[in-house]
Amino acid sequence: MLTDIVSRFEITGKVTDVKPMGEGLINDTYKVFTDGSDKSQYVLQRVNNAIFQDVDMLMDNIDKVTTHLRKKNKNTLHFLKTRDGKFYHFDGEKYWRVMVFVPDSITYQAVTPEYSYIAGKSFGEFESLLSDLKEPLGEIIPDFHNIEFRLQQLRDAMTEDRVGRVAEVQYYLDEIFKRENKMTIGERLFREGKLPKRVCHCDTKVNNMLFDKEGKVLCIIDLDTVMPSFVFSDYGDFLRTAANTGAEDDPNLDNIDFNMEIFKAFTKGYLEGTEDFLLPVEKENLPYAAMLFPYMQTVRFLADYINGDTYYKIKYPEHNLVRTKAQWRLFERAEAKEAQMKSLVLSL
Ligand code: GN1
Ligand code: MG
Numbered sequence: 001m002l003t004d005i006v007s008r009f010e011i012t013g014k015v016t017d018v019k020p021m022g023e024g025l026i027n028d029t030y031k032v033f034t035d036g037s038d039k040s041q042y043v044l045q046r047v048n049n050a051i052f053q054d055v056d057m058l059m060d061n062i063d064k065v066t067t068h069l070r071k072k073n074k075n076t077l078h079f080l081k082t083r084d085g086k087f088y089h090f091d092g093e094k095y096w097r098v099m100v101f102v103p104d105s106i107t108y109q110a111v112t113p114e115y116s117y118i119a120g121k122s123f124g125e126f127e128s129l130l131s132d133l134k135e136p137l138g139e140i141i142p143d144f145h146n147i148e149f150r151l152q153q154l155r156d157a158m159t160e161d162r163v164g165r166v167a168e169v170q171y172y173l174d175e176i177f178k179r180e181n182k183m184t185i186g187e188r189l190f191r192e193g194k195l196p197k198r199v200c201h202c203d204t205k206v207n208n209m210l211f212d213k214e215g216k217v218l219c220i221i222d223l224d225t226v227m228p229s230f231v232f233s234d235y236g237d238f239l240r241t242a243a244n245t246g247a248e249d250d251p252n253l254d255n256i257d258f259n260m261e262i263f264k265a266f267t268k269g270y271l272e273g274t275e276d277f278l279l280p281v282e283k284e285n286l287p288y289a290a291m292l293f294p295y296m297q298t299v300r301f302l303a304d305y306i307n308g309d310t311y312y313k314i315k316y317p318e319h320n321l322v323r324t325k326a327q328w329r330l331f332e333r334a335e336a337k338e339a340q341m342k343s344l345v346l347s348l
Pocket of ligand 2: 024025203205207208222
């Protein structure tokens, strides 16, 4: 029972209810209500252990990050220990963790330019705050945002064609591989020693920020993938959800466009938040990052579709194909605005 699991953690109050919450594609999330004060509402999560195989490393990373942010008096997530002193509970089959619910917080699936500016500043500052983290973080999912690696996974999926879906998606495969050289520039710059890795959030979707009613960012959530990466990760992945005028899995492709107002506002905020460390090579390639994330997400959804839906939670059988098409449309829209993005970045 979920209530029994929660009771193994150092909560205050008695659990009165546990309800599903959130939109995550990986972990299962529940809100926990207690008879205690406003401050004793919690979030229970089942960690997807197929994806996060080293739960000790996962929680250790999160502990380092949240401790560091708290030392700088920043709001961050607060995880509870179990009564035997660990940040997770293993019930013999599943891994569970509990964090304090942030009261009066709002999440959005879409943002205005005004909120995008705030988000840009916050994610930029998040990277800046973590830039002096002394203890190294474990690479929780190796090569997570390495596009060369993701393309290789797609090739492997194609070759295996486990469930016979390759023929149906050939058009997308051709379009993706046509752009391989252009879209892997980040990894080449890294090998040439020109592009650094920094501690990044690596899942900066719009719904991974908590806002208050006035539009102030309360806290950045979903810290599972905080690890060294190119700054492109945080910048590009935010725009992938924020600048999309449709949904990530929109079945109606006509809803999808790449919103330049959002792009401009977010970029302005991000450049302000990263002022103290961003290199020219990072700044110049922000338009590349804006294209890279819809591209990479297409590659990942498509590989999962071809593999028979083993990674992302799906709500209906064609879901990963619908997601692939929607992300590809977004990529095409961003690609068509590449020149416009470049001149905008230069002007800021
Ligand atoms: C996953 O669980 P969620 O929804 O926060 C995924 C991201 C993808 C995203 C697509 C560990 O994040 O990388 O961009 O879905 N997280 C992992 O919406 O793979
Ligand atoms: Mg999330």
